[in-house]
Amino acid sequence: MGQLMQLVDPIMDRAMAPGQGATKNRTPEKPQYDTDFTTRVIAATGSKAHPRLAEIMPSLLRHLHDFAREVGLTVAEWASAIDLINACGKMSDDRRNETQLLCDILGLESLVDEITSKKLATSTTETPSAILGPFYRNDAPLLPNGSSVVHNLTPSVPWYNQAVADSAYVTGRVLSCASGGGARTPLRNAIVDVWHTAPNGLYEQQDTDQPEMNLRGRFATDADGRYSLYCLRPVAYPIPDDGPAGQLLALLDRHPWRPGHIHFIVSAAGHRSLTTQIFDSRDEYINNDSVFAVKEELIVKFVPREGDPKAKWALEYDFVLGPMQEEVEETDQSAAFL
Ligand SMILES: [Fe+2]
Numbered sequence: 001m002g003q004l005m006q007l008v009d010p011i012m013d014r015a016m017a018p019g020q021g022a023t024k025n026r027t028p029e030k031p032q033y034d035t036d037f038t039t040r041v042i043a044a045t046g047s048k049a050h051p052r053l054a055e056i057m058p059s060l061l062r063h064l065h066d067f068a069r070e071v072g073l074t075v076a077e078w079a080s081a082i083d084l085i086n087a088c089g090k091m092s093d094d095r096r097n098e099t100q101l102l103c104d105i106l107g108l109e110s111l112v113d114e115i116t117s118k119k120l121a122t123s124t125t126e127t128p129s130a131i132l133g134p135f136y137r138n139d140a141p142l143l144p145n146g147s148s149v150v151h152n153l154t155p156s157v158p159w160y161n162q163a164v165a166d167s168a169y170v171t172g173r174v175l176s177c178a179s180g181g182g183a184r185t186p187l188r189n190a191i192v193d194v195w196h197t198a199p200n201g202l203y204e205q206q207d208t209d210q211p212e213m214n215l216r217g218r219f220a221t222d223a224d225g226r227y228s229l230y231c232l233r234p235v236a237y238p239i240p241d242d243g244p245a246g247q248l249l250a251l252l253d254r255h256p257w258r259p260g261h262i263h264f265i266v267s268a269a270g271h272r273s274l275t276t277q278i279f280d281s282r283d284e285y286i287n288n289d290s291v292f293a294v295k296e297e298l299i300v301k302f303v304p305r306e307g308d309p310k311a312k313w314a315l316e317y318d319f320v321l322g323p324m325q326e327e328v329e330e331t332d333q334s335a336a337f338l
Pocket of ligand 1: 133135261263
């Protein structure tokens with residue numbers, strides 16, 4: 001690359017407008033870079049390549065090479081990017097996925113979530129998805145409807161007063177749009193898996209002061225497709241910014257905050273599971289999510305709740321699931337290359 005770049009006279013390159021050719025006082029203009037280079041790299045893929053990789057790699061290589069050419073990427077800059085990715089890998093373990101976090105702040109996880117969701121959706125009435133995030137636990141307890149996911153809340157808890165002020169009753173139905181025509185039918189025995197942070201902005205596995213499985217639970221819908229639970233209005237929290245992703249945020253003059261949200265995975269027999277989040281409309285970061293996950297349909301408004309000593313706020317929110325599409329989902333599974 002260095003030799004190739006030395007062939008270019010940058011002053012001449014800037015002075016000549018596009019389309020201008022050589023003049024009698026100048027040597028003929030040379031192409032800035034080898035015009036066949038990307039074609040040769042793409043052609044190196046063998047005939048026995050993984051089919052999906054063979055399909056997508058030409059586009060990746062074109063965009064990657066065009067990016068490098070467009071910005072005039074230098075060896076030092078490329079090496080910095082390699083260091084960043086390596087540092088993400090070194091920091092990642094079972095409890096923290098820094099590379100995923102890097103993708104999150106670049107909007108990539110939200111984008112591929114949107115693409116995947118739209119590919120699989122059969123109806124625009126399905127509840128939009130949102131990213132899973134790194135704090136899901138798949139073994140949250142199955143709780144009776146109407147019970148609370150807030151455990152061991154006593155006045156000695158540092159965020160007790162805020163938890164009382166933000167206590168909330170959340171209910172709604174899980175509906176199916178599988179029959180088409182805009183009809184929505186209640187789904188019995190659907191599972192609503194919910195999790196959110198404490199008022200200190202920490203999930204229970206990040207916080208040794210919280211009891212195991214605090215602010216997590218699974219609820220099965222009744223014959224009317226209804227679920228109900230007590231939880232807390234969510235608060236904004238910063239994504240972990242003490243690693244390479246945080247360094248990049250700082251270099252980009254960006255903040256790490258996510259607007260307050262509650263995570264859900266909603267599943268029902270014969271239907272595609274929905275991974276999503278709902279966002280509290282009061283949050284100051286509602287239009288400025290550091291991982292770009294907010295969608296209009298997922299913004300909710302809690303209303304004051306009267307006559308319930310267990311909750312100051314109430315929210316009703318229905319989830320609409322689409323039918324399972326086994327053929328499409330199997331194709332999607334085959335894309336797990338490694
Ligand atoms: Fe979250």
